[in-house]
Amino acid sequence: DAKTTQPTSMDCAEGRAANLPCNHSTISGNEYVYWYRQIHSQGPQYIIHGLKNNETNEMASLIITEDRKSSTLILPHATLRDTAVYYCIVRLNNNDMRFGAGTRLTVKP
Amino acid sequence: GAGVSQSPSNKVTEKGKDVELRCDPISGHTALYWYRQRLGQGLEFLIYFQGNSAPDKSGLPSDRFSAERTGESVSTLTIQRTQQEDSAVYLCASSSGGRVQPQHFGDGTRLSIL
Numbered sequence: 001d002a003k004t005t006q007p008t009s010m011d012c013a014e015g016r017a018a019n020l021p022c023n024h025s026t027i028s029g030n031e032y033v034y035w036y037r038q039i040h041s042q043g044p045q046y047i048i049h050g051l052k053n054n055e056t057n058e059m060a061s062l063i064i065t066e067d068r069k070s071s072t073l074i075l076p077h078a079t080l081r082d083t084a085v086y087y088c089i090v091r092l093n094n095n096d097m098r099f100g101a102g103t104r105l106t107v108k109p
Numbered sequence: 110g111a112g113v114s115q116s117p118s119n120k121v122t123e124k125g126k127d128v129e130l131r132c133d134p135i136s137g138h139t140a141l142y143w144y145r146q147r148l149g150q151g152l153e154f155l156i157y158f159q160g161n162s163a164p165d166k167s168g169l170p171s172d173r174f175s176a177e178r179t180g181e182s183v184s185t186l187t188i189q190r191t192q193q194e195d196s197a198v199y200l201c202a203s204s205s206g207g208r209v210q211p212q213h214f215g216d217g218t219r220l221s222i223l
Binding site: 041042043045046051091097098100101 | 150202
């Protein structure tokens with residue numbers, strides 16, 4: 001019952017913006033979009049979440065389309081340390097976070 | 110402040126033995142989750158605790174798996190009569206319990222069954 005679709009992998013040049021897309025065409029009106037990332041051998045790290053407005057924090061920006069069927073996570077100036085698997089998750093309530101396969105982002109020098 | 114702490118970080122044991130994994134959530138977090146992550150795969154939900162409510166055990170794969178949590182503190186995940194397919198990283202997460210609050214993860218316990 002996958003609720004999100006992400007590309008399997010992406011590359012980005014160091015210092016450039018990384019734009020990671022996510023499709024969630026079956027999202028319900030009160031479901032939030034969350035982004036996490038997982039660096040090798042570590043637990044997932046929370047990045048950002050939003051409902052319908054665009055959001056920005058110290059790590060990233062989240063752009064959600066007006067129809068809420070897709071979103072983009074933006075890392076404005078990618079560094080080598082941003083190489084990780086990025087997960088987009090649609091979540092209705094406080095129970096389990098259904099992590100899919102995510103996007104493997106490789107930042108290259 | 111301190112994040113979610115899990116112990117041990119690594120555990121190697123023989124097939125058939127019981128193992129106990131520990132999770133110390135962030136202080137004040139009422140919600141606690143256990144996940145399993147097999148090599149190269151995504152996270153698999155196991156169990157969820159919220160305050161004093163009955164836990165959601167819907168993700169536990171078999172009756173060999175159980176978990177306890179005392180109040181809003183430490184949780185232990187127990188696997189009895191371990192099998193080789195139990196080899197995985199077991200991750201714990203906690204959140205402040207609000208419906209939209211993000212989960213914060215520990216670095217997991219890497220369990221290897223020989």
